[in-house]
Amino acid sequence: MTRSILPLTGRSLRAPKSSCVFIYDDSKAPPPPFSAPQGLASGFFSKPRDFSLPNSSWGPEMMRLYEQYNSQCGEETEGGENREGPWKRLPSYNRFLKYATGGVYLSRMIHKKARLFTRNNRDQGATFEYVLFFNSEEDKCVGVFQAGHLLEGPPGHVHGGAIATMIDTVIGTHATIACGPVLTANLNINYRRPIPLGNTVLLESSVDKKEGKKVFVTCKMTSSDGSKLHTDSTALFVSIKVSQLLLGS
Numbered sequence: 001m002t003r004s005i006l007p008l009t010g011r012s013l014r015a016p017k018s019s020c021v022f023i024y025d026d027s028k029a030p031p032p033p034f035s036a037p038q039g040l041a042s043g044f045f046s047k048p049r050d051f052s053l054p055n056s057s058w059g060p061e062m063m064r065l066y067e068q069y070n071s072q073c074g075e076e077t078e079g080g081e082n083r084e085g086p087w088k089r090l091p092s093y094n095r096f097l098k099y100a101t102g103g104v105y106l107s108r109m110i111h112k113k114a115r116l117f118t119r120n121n122r123d124q125g126a127t128f129e130y131v132l133f134f135n136s137e138e139d140k141c142v143g144v145f146q147a148g149h150l151l152e153g154p155p156g157h158v159h160g161g162a163i164a165t166m167i168d169t170v171i172g173t174h175a176t177i178a179c180g181p182v183l184t185a186n187l188n189i190n191y192r193r194p195i196p197l198g199n200t201v202l203l204e205s206s207v208d209k210k211e212g213k214k215v216f217v218t219c220k221m222t223s224s225d226g227s228k229l230h231t232d233s234t235a236l237f238v239s240i241k242v243s244q245l246l247l248g249s
């Protein structure tokens with residue numbers, strides 16, 4: 001049994017023009033040990049929520065930047081054809097891989113309550129609201145991030161660790177698109193200006209170079225209109241085998 005990586009496309013009423021992310025296809029994986037009774041499965045379990053779609057907590061600047069990039073995304077026309085666009089919106093879920101080893105049922109190895117750190121709060125707008133877009137022609141990744149009130153560090157402003165988390169998320173995704181599974185080996189951040197809670201900021205990352213297992217990425221975070229630089233950062237990611245991560249070696 002082989003592991004396959006598929007582009008996942010998704011659509012919603014709230015206007016995602018296009019989306020693509022690499023996930024492991026679990027349709028060919030072995031059934032879980034206790035499968036749902038026939039007939040229940042399709043109607044009973046809802047689709048996973050895509051957290052990168054707009055919700056009512058998104059403010060005007062978050063929506064403006066979302067629309068700016070989303071309007072440049074490829075889309076499926078009414079005739080079912082794909083219209084090309086330079087950007088793709090990357091969907092975002094709160095769980096990682098259910099199956100990844102091609103034969104081993106991972107839920108036995110990964111805690112079933114585990115959730116992606118940035119997507120584990122049900123209170124919309126309270127923590128990390130963000131959406132990522134990728135431009136393959138220019139090899140650029142952007143993140144639009146609205147910082148919620150539970151991310152406070154200095155009074156009224158965003159915690160440096162939350163800022164680092166968002167940088168790692170954008171550049172980690174970019175490095176994964178560029179090189180497959182990677183881990184952050186080194187992350188350097190210059191914090192230039194504090195970010196007020198509730199503000200929307202723009203993160204832009206570029207891959208500088210690849211050297212064997214190593215990929216070097218840079219990222220800057222600015223105010224939503226680009227006028228203020230909040231951080232500039234550099235990072236090193238190292239390619240790994242997923243099995244290395246799972247087996248803890």
Ligand SMILES: CCCCCCCC/C=C\CCCCCCCC(=O)SCCNC(=O)CCNC(=O)[C@H](O)C(C)(C)COP(=O)(O)OP(=O)(O)OC[C@H]1O[C@@H](n2cnc3c(N)ncnc32)[C@H](O)[C@@H]1OP(=O)(O)O
Nearest residue numbers: 168169172173176181182183184185186213214236238240
């Ligand atoms: C895997 C899942 C993929 C999922 C895909 C999802 C799609 C996107 C979806 C959702 C987005 C979410 C995105 C979140 C992203 C978050 C990412 C993180 O937070 S990662 C957690 C924090 N990082 C760690 O815990 C690493 C701990 N460190 C290690 O495991 C190892 O040290 C590792 C893998 C980094 C390197 O170990 P070695 O054994 O594989 O490789 P060696 O031989 O040591 O190094 C290779 C080269 O790199 C250099 N190197 C390694 N570490 C370095 C360092 N700190 N500074 C400078 N150089 C370093 C070495 O000198 C060597 O260079 P020479 O080849 O000799 O030129």
